[in-house]
Amino acid sequence: MSDIKIFENMPNDDDYNKWIEENSNGFVLNIHLRRDPSNIHESHPRIHFANCRQLENINNPGSSTTGDYFKVCSNSIEELEQWSWFKYQKGLNPCKICKKKGLPVEQLTGIQNFQITSALSLKSDIYKLEKRLASRANSNKRTEIETLIKARLGQGIFRKNVLEQYPSCPLTGLDIQPLLIASHIKPWSKCNNEERLDPFNGLMLAPHIDALFDSGLITFETDGTIKISPKIDPENQKRLGISPDIKLKIRPKSKKYFEYHRNHVFQKEE
Ligand SMILES: [Zn+2]
Incomplete structure (x- = not known):
């Protein structure tokens, strides 16, 4: 079962801080709200140890999940990576400091695992089309989307x-x-x-x-x-x-x- 938690546009960091406290061995993706991580030249999503100090917004303390960034948290690297593939068709970038501290980057399978990435991108494409289908009442448009599916x-x-x-x-x-x-x-x-x-x-x-x-x-x-x-x-x-x-x-x-x-x-x- 998925244990991914997403903290985005929160009123404050309380829930996020609580998660970090209870999952100190977990992992966190830090993503800027206005950047597009699916762009190949973009360094996001970046993966950190839950206790990495880079995750704190130095200029604006206490705004880890309320401002420009959101956090995707899990105890499983694989699960975070799958989430990233599903969402952005892209793997994860390890934080340099966390990498030095032993972040298990060898667990990041990336594009090398063809079967997983191909199954995930299929799932993601179908998901997007079905979402479009659900929002259409016009029967011609529906037929067109069904043909695409x-x-x-x-x-x-x-x-x-x-x-x-x-x-x-x-x-x-x-x-x-x-x-x-x-x-x-x-x-x-x-x-x-x-x-x-x-x-x-x-x-x-x-x-x-x-x-x-x-x-x-x-x-x-x-x-x-x-x-x-x-x-x-x-x-x-x-x-x-x-x-x-x-x-x-x-x-x-x-x-x-x-x-x-x-x-x-x-x-x-x-
Ligand atoms: Zn880090």
Whole structure:
């Protein structure tokens, strides 16, 4: 069960101070209300030991949770990290002082744990869409949002249209349709709604190929030649059934999506 406590816009710090007192071995995220932590260049959310003095607002004592900052508290680093992924699609930054004092940063799995982050971003996207759905009464708008929900899940009209173009996984030849995943080439989070439903932004892939493509461990050149990240050594390429001579037929209308994937998703470095 979640034991996350969020202290935001509080009348005073009493509840927060009480939590710190009762959970002196816990952890706290400190986040500025007007900054956007989902920005990759932003150092928030920052994680501290509950007793870190950096958490106090030196200029304005007693305003830890009443002013510009809010606090997210838990006894579990994993839980805070999951919260951050869910909310901002981003991991945590350790406070430098707390790191020196032994903050267990090795527990911060970050983007390396592909399955967790991918499941969390799916959950978060669906959550946002369902929230939008709940606030709409107009039936056309509702249908549009429902179509988007299905597309995010790789179902519905998006899947049907992509399947028409790829009745099998173009890399492995796998044609057991229930196993094929309707993957977005340009990631969902970076797309506008039109791009999210565009069948030319889709590929049917075998599950392990979808994981490779989605996490940027493979991509494709303009002529369709596969590019494999140096993170996948030749031994593992064999195990995955991929090799540098694989070539994909790229349709002209898909070119811009593959270009985005190549430049922004692919993991070039070791
Ligand atoms: Zn700290």
